[in-house]
Amino acid sequence: MFIINFKNYDNISGSKSLKLAKIATKISRKYKIKIAVCPPQNVLSEVTKTSIPVFAQHVDTAKAGSTTGYIVPELVRKSGASGSLINHSEHRISSKEIKELVSRLKRLNMISVICVRNVDEARRYSKLNPNYIAIEPPELIGTGKAVSKEKPEIITKSVKAVKEAKNSTRLLCGAGIISGDDVSRALELGARGILVASGIVKARNWERAIDEFALSFKNRKV
Numbered sequence: 001m002f003i004i005n006f007k008n009y010d011n012i013s014g015s016k017s018l019k020l021a022k023i024a025t026k027i028s029r030k031y032k033i034k035i036a037v038c039p040p041q042n043v044l045s046e047v048t049k050t051s052i053p054v055f056a057q058h059v060d061t062a063k064a065g066s067t068t069g070y071i072v073p074e075l076v077r078k079s080g081a082s083g084s085l086i087n088h089s090e091h092r093i094s095s096k097e098i099k100e101l102v103s104r105l106k107r108l109n110m111i112s113v114i115c116v117r118n119v120d121e122a123r124r125y126s127k128l129n130p131n132y133i134a135i136e137p138p139e140l141i142g143t144g145k146a147v148s149k150e151k152p153e154i155i156t157k158s159v160k161a162v163k164e165a166k167n168s169t170r171l172l173c174g175a176g177i178i179s180g181d182d183v184s185r186a187l188e189l190g191a192r193g194i195l196v197a198s199g200i201v202k203a204r205n206w207e208r209a210i211d212e213f214a215l216s217f218k219n220r221k222v
């Protein structure tokens with residue numbers, strides 16, 4: 001799995017999100033690998049017009065109905081999204097909320113990706129059996145210094161922690177990944193995929209950047 005978090009970068013504002021999602025769709029088909037995109041909430045419905053899996057960047061625990069300004073999983077589902085990031089480093093929530101959201105997304109048949117900052121959190125939250133745990137050391141996010149090269153041990157230790165939960169949860173890693181080589185290293189260390197933002201969104205040539213990342217997946221057949 002290769003997830004591109006668009007964040008709220010100006011590079012993907014308005015119709016540019018759909019453009020990036022279309023390029024990701026093309027590359028996903030070319031190499032037959034799973035790519036999912038996380039556009040900002042305001043363009044979520046528009047991006048679901050592509051055939052690529054679309055995840056929300058965040059969802060709230062607020063109920064469907066008489067609530068205002070929250071991102072409600074049931075409505076996100078109806079917009080055509082098939083999953084969500086939970087507890088991203090830039091949008092942390094309580095463990096109670098994390099637990100509730102994982103079960104709620106399961107009931108809705110949606111993919112849950114819990115983002116964690118360290119091995120202890122990876123161990124703790126993999127017990128909830130989300131589809132994915134994404135380990136991202138916050139200090140490397142957006143730096144261009146890849147977790148797979150700067151902190152390889154955090155990946156190997158998290159892989160072990162997730163395995164200990166003895167369920168179907170898989171480990172992704174992210175932070176600072178900017179090249180195919182960074183991706184290959186992450187996969188060699190046991191990650192089952194990556195979560196990336198600036199390495200793609202801020203690249204001068206989106207197609208070339210996604211192609212380079214995808215090729216590393218293709219070569220590893222993950």
Ligand code: G3P
Pocket residue numbers: 005088089136140141142143144174175176177195196197198199
């Ligand atoms: O959600 C992905 C993320 O936080 C990593 O960001 O820019 O380091 O790829 P970046």
